[in-house]
Amino acid sequence: MGAGVQIVINGILIGGIYACAGLGFSLVWGVMNIINIFHGATIMLGAYITFWLFHLYGIDPLVTVPVSMLTLFLIGYAVQRILINRILGGPLFMAIILTQGLTLIAVNLAFYLWTGDFRSIRPPYATWSLALGPLVVPFLRLIIFVASLLLTALLVVFLGWTKVGRAIRATRMDRETAALMGVEIEKIYALTFAIGSAIAAGAGSLIGTAFVVEPGMGDSFLLKSFVVCVIGGLGNMGGALVGGLTFGLVETIGVAVFGPGYKDAIAFILLVVILLIRPEGLFGREYYAR
Amino acid sequence: MVVLEGEGLTKVFGGLTAVSDVRFNVHAGEIVGLIGPNGAGKTTLINMISGLCRCDRGTVRFRGRDITSLRPYRIARMGLARTFQIVRPFPRLTVRENVLIGALYGTRAYRTREALARATEVLEFVGLADKMGQRVADVTQADQKRVELAKALATEPTLLLLDEVMAGLNAKEIEDVMRIVLRIRAAGASILMVEHVMKAIVGVSDRVFVMHQGRKIVEGRPAEVLADDRVIAVYLGSRFTKR
Amino acid sequence: MGGLAGGVRRGVTVALVGLVGAVVLGSALLWANNYVLRLLTTILMYAALAQAWNLLGATGYVSFGNVAFFGIGAYTVAILMTRFDVAFVAAAAIGAFLAAALAVAVGFPMLRLKGHYFAIATLGVAEAVREIVGNLEFAGKGKGISLPVMDAEITEIYQYFYIVMLLIVLGALLASHLILSGRAGYALVAIREDEDAAQMVGINTTAWKLSMFGAGAAINGVGGGAYAYWMSYIDPVSAFNFLVTLMPLLMALLGGVGTLWGPLAGALILEVLAETAWSHFLEFHRTVLGAMMVLVVLFFPGGLRDVIHLPQARLVGILRDLLRRYGGARRWWC
Known part of the structure; x- marks a missing residue:
């Protein structure tokens, strides 16, 4: 009983991180119909920013989150504005190849500059934990979970209550009509990509404190973002949250049942099965029927 | 002889009943018009007949065979062709290649060389022979409508479903297409056509039925149907019915 | 496609290029040293994989999971040769069959998905297969499998695999020619242009997509099998390397999706570039590769x-x- 509840707690805590990791990816896919492979590299870069700020200057990881968000916001804006905007309207997979190319470059440079060493970020409170009877809640995981929820909430508020957010949502629903209403599509796309990147970088900073930091870390989170997005439905922020939590639970329970070797296999089988039975996501609606 | 008949055809989208218990038939060599205001369920009915969307209830029989649950390509090969209201050619191929594909796969009787000759014939029939080599994306909307028609004809159908082939054409183009439609019938095919252009409906069809809100409300000869109070009410509102 | 009246002149050019290519490739055994032979073998392998990708690619469906079939072929050959003493050719044939069978099994439901959804689903299948294989006891788990090394001089081994890959490419080329240049090519293009409209003129879209996916998988399976025997060692990381999906895709894209010779040309160009990057900028070769992808997409999307x-x-x-x-x-x- 206690062990079961503990598994559920672990699953939910990890699910919050997955939700946060998948959020920006879902936004970009939903609004622009782009599969952003660079999302994984963005998470990696966010994690490294936190690692270096903590390692060199002793800045608390949580304090570094806005720094990495801002940095990747700018990079994301430039990437969309200069590169991806050029190829919209072409075949769907062009953006996949373009962002995959950027990923190879970023990962290669990270490897060159910072080596392939596994790094970890250990703030003083890394070892704290809350004990509730037989149950253990690692303090750091809880903090990350809460921070993930805050980031998600921030994005939901932004999309729902700001002018730019409304323009983004309008563009997602109907690009042509939005353009006729005076929305500058290219700018909105660049902003959307930048916001997606910022959220991913924030997620990366949080992920860095809970997992190892290394140049190739983005791959696994990119694939997890696919799963989150497919469960939650495209461009649906609440869906991403539910998707992340569901995925975290399924993965944790799956590992408890089948053993840790099948951790990723569970994720991918889940991905394929959901795509086959409900391609619009378990909780989502389709914005692009393509 | 009845070529095509539908019975109890029903299609529900979410809570909306798009087509409700529709029964109709088309005889050999007949041109049947299908009219009704926007949203009446005409295109849905065409989609149900051609297999593009599944029927929730009811059956479609074509030349005596039940084709209700068949995949669209099987229906097409049996000799039931259709056009789309919003034309759907293969845009990056040439006019002739579009029609060639219809001849190659609709009948499966021709080798490529024969199919090519057949495509040329069909294009001459619809009056597009001089544009054979152009990409479909580069020809006018009116010509694209003809390509759509030619593509369907190339499959050598016994029955042709035409979904608003005349919409958006000018008066002269409409007359051209009317003439083509009559010639298709003269060549032995039956036709079920959805149309808003009343002149065309009256001019070519032997029989008309009217749909409104998913139901078939009136059926009969074109002149009678257009004079029917219920039809006038549907199109213009009941104010105009009794004068 | 170019149409049937594509012009005799282009046909002559292609024939000439083909002839020169055939002479160069055919005589390579006489003039090439081991290094060049290895490079040529790699180019040939990628050429076959690019052609394999191109078959389904011609319908407009973008598979991001072809390495699953490559890996299945590699593991089938490795397991059959080490555990059951099956001869290489027979093992490769079985690998191709299993790969195609997997493709048809997963393709049947998956090919209903469109666009990105299909791409992601194939990616998911590739990753799932890798994870599952990496957990199987008889597949050596993560440690991988060492294959028997051919009992021959090193040069002879190089020559053997060169010939094997050359035969695979020729087979793939012949299959592609029959499919793309005949009436089947029109069915594939019609599906690419408008799938519903293709059905409406009598094209069995499901059957075409499935058979192209399956045929591509079979070529991948043979290629993977040859790769395993050639390298004489495979593990989940090398047999299911994502680059084996990505490079052929990029090669076909560069050469021209849906064309007969495009994937071959793309494989030649990109592999030579990749090899140059590898030998001159070892530390940055992935950067060069990435830059190549960005440049292709931005400047040569067609x-x-x-x-x-x-x-x-x-x-x-x-x-x-x-x-x-x-x-x-x-x-x-x-």
Whole structure:
């Protein structure tokens, strides 16, 4: 009983991180119909920013989150504005190849500059934990979970209550009509990509404190973002949250049942099965029927 | 002889009943018009007949065979062709290649060389022979409508479903297409056509039925149907019915 | 496609290029040293994989999971040769069959998905297969499998695998020719252009997509099998390397999706570039690879046809555009 509840707690805590990791990816896919492979590299870069700020200057990881968000916001804006905007309207997979190319470059440079060493970020409170009877809640995981929820909430508020957010949502629903209403599509796309990147970088900073930091870390989170997005439905922020939590639970329970070797296999089988039975996501609606 | 008949055809989208218990038939060599205001369920009915969307209830029989649950390509090969209201050619191929594909796969009787000759014939029939080599994306909307028609004809159908082939054409183009439609019938095919252009409906069809809100409300000869109070009410509102 | 009346002159050009290619490739055994032979073998392998990708690619469906079939072929050959003493050729044939069977099994439900959903589903299948294989006891788990090394001189081994890959490419080329240049080619293009409309003229779209996916998987399976025997060692990381999905895709894209010779040309160009990057910028070879992908997408999205049509004009256009947009007095972030 206690062990079961503990598994559920672990699953939910990890699910919050997955939700946060998948959020920006879902936004970009939903609004622009782009599969952003660079999302994984963005998470990696966010994690490294936190690692270096903590390692060199002793800045608390949580304090570094806005720094990495801002940095990747700018990079994301430039990437969309200069590169991806050029190829919209072409075949769907062009953006996949373009962002995959950027990923190879970023990962290669990270490897060159910072080596392939596994790094970890250990703030003083890394070892704290809350004990509730037989149950253990690692303090750091809880903090990350809460921070993930805050980031998600921030994005939901932004999309729902700001002018730019409304323009983004309008563009997602109907690009042509939005353009006729005076929305500058290219700018909105660049902003959307930048916001997606910022959220991913924030997620990366949080992920860095809970997992190892290394140049190739983005791959696994990119694939997890696919799963989150497919469960939650495209461009649906609440869906991403539910998707992340569901995925975290399924993965944790799956590992408890089948053993840790099948951790990723569970994720991918889940991905394929959901795509086959409900391609619009378990909780989502389709914005692009393509 | 009845070529095509539908019975109890029903299609529900979410809570909306798009087509409700529709029964109709088309005889050999007949041109049947299908009219009704926007949203009446005409295109849905065409989609149900051609297999593009599944029927929730009811059956479609074509030349005596039940084709209700068949995949669209099987229906097409049996000799039931259709056009789309919003034309759907293969845009990056040439006019002739579009029609060639219809001849190659609709009948499966021709080798490529024969199919090519057949495509040329069909294009001459619809009056597009001089544009054979152009990409479909580069020809006018009116010509694209003809390509759509030619593509369907190339499959050598016994029955042709035409979904608003005349919409958006000018008066002269409409007359051209009317003439083509009559010639298709003269060549032995039956036709079920959805149309808003009343002149065309009256001019070519032997029989008309009217749909409104998913139901078939009136059926009969074109002149009678257009004079029917219920039809006038549907199109213009009941104010105009009794004068 | 180019149509049936595609022009005799182009046919002659292709035949000439083909002839020169055949002479160069055929005589390579006489003049090439081991290094060149290894490079040529790699090019040939990728050429076959690019052709395999191109079959389904012609219908407009983008598979991001072809390495699953490559890996299945590699593991089938490895397991059959080490555990059951099956001869290589027979093992490779079985690998191709299993790969195609897997493709048909997963393809049947998956090919209903469109666009990105299909791409992601195939990616998911590839990753799932890798994870599952990496957990199987009889597949050596993560440690991988060592295959029997051929009992021959090193040069003979190089020559053997060169010939094997050459045969695979020729087989793939013949299959592609029969499919793309005949009436089947029109069915595939029709599916690419408009799938519903293709059904309406009598094309069995499901059967075409499935058989192309299966045929591509079979070629991948043979290629993977040959790769395993050639390397004489495989593990989940090397047999299910994502680059084996990505490179052929990129090669087909560069050469021209849906064309017969495009994937071959793309494989030649990209592999030579990749090899150059590898030997000159070892530390940055992935950067070079990534830059190549970005450049292909930005400047030659239509493949080699764009290269032939004055790329410098395009380049100048893009630079001017960039300058106008970011170099002027306007605030660049607006």
